[in-house]
Amino acid sequence: MEQKLNVYEMRVKLYLLQDIPFKELQNAVANFVDSALCQNESLISFHETNCYKFYSVGTLWPLERGMTYKKDQIYTLTVRTVEPILAGYFSEVLKNHYTQKMKGLTVENRIIPHKMISEIYTLSPVIMKSDEGYWRSYMSLDEYEERLFSNLVKKYNSFTGEQIEEDFPLYTNITFLNRHPISCKYKRISLLGDKLSLQIADDEKSQKLAYFILGVGLCELNSRGAGFCNFRWF
Numbered sequence: 001m002e003q004k005l006n007v008y009e010m011r012v013k014l015y016l017l018q019d020i021p022f023k024e025l026q027n028a029v030a031n032f033v034d035s036a037l038c039q040n041e042s043l044i045s046f047h048e049t050n051c052y053k054f055y056s057v058g059t060l061w062p063l064e065r066g067m068t069y070k071k072d073q074i075y076t077l078t079v080r081t082v083e084p085i086l087a088g089y090f091s092e093v094l095k096n097h098y099t100q101k102m103k104g105l106t107v108e109n110r111i112i113p114h115k116m117i118s119e120i121y122t123l124s125p126v127i128m129k130s131d132e133g134y135w136r137s138y139m140s141l142d143e144y145e146e147r148l149f150s151n152l153v154k155k156y157n158s159f160t161g162e163q164i165e166e167d168f169p170l171y172t173n174i175t176f177l178n179r180h181p182i183s184c185k186y187k188r189i190s191l192l193g194d195k196l197s198l199q200i201a202d203d204e205k206s207q208k209l210a211y212f213i214l215g216v217g218l219c220e221l222n223s224r225g226a227g228f229c230n231f232r233w234f
Contacts, residue, residue: 012077
């Protein structure tokens with residue numbers, strides 16, 4: 001019997017120990033989660049290995065209207081994964097974890113229900129890494145969509161052990177939600193990405209992969225906060 005894939009969501013209440021400018025937020029949040037992983041010997045090598053991570057990290061809510069997330073305020077960070085062992089670890093560790101910039105207070109857990117998904121839209125930019133820079137400078141839209149889809153299928157096959165083919169639509173329409181590329185700080189460099197909306201096809205394979213996206217994010221650097229997705233049901 002096929003084991004059901006679940007998307008586990010952890011909503012972490014965070015207390016900020018310092019002001020964090022918006023441009024530094026993504027790195028600060030990623031460092032909070034990374035350093036929590038590194039508390040466990042068996043997860044250090046997982047963190048350091050170049051492999052699919054199967055979790056995605058959101059940003060802080062509520063969004064600040066200004067350019068700074070404020071010291072002594074409480075925000076919510078959403079972390080999702082399709083890996084149950086990792087979900088259990090995050091649930092236990094993140095509520096007591098802290099860095100110089102933020103401290104975990106509580107974690108609220110849920111499994112995202114299996115329902116028909118009509119739309120997926122990214123809350124953080126989708127990043128496609130390349131030595132050639134931003135994708136629009138060297139790639140057509142068709143090539144971009146092909147790589148976006150191929151990355152997802154490979155990620156899904158790697159996690160499930162299945163070998164599904166890239167012979168279905170996934171979405172019926174793609175919309176770019178930004179007029180200009182969005183800069184994302186990654187380590188000591190900045191990468192350019194885009195926020196997307198996908199109208200999800202209603203066939204079984206497309207729905208299965210759309211649900212998977214909610215846990216792992218779109219494209220690359222999802223564990224660093226890129227390509228984190230929200231959704232609408234039918």
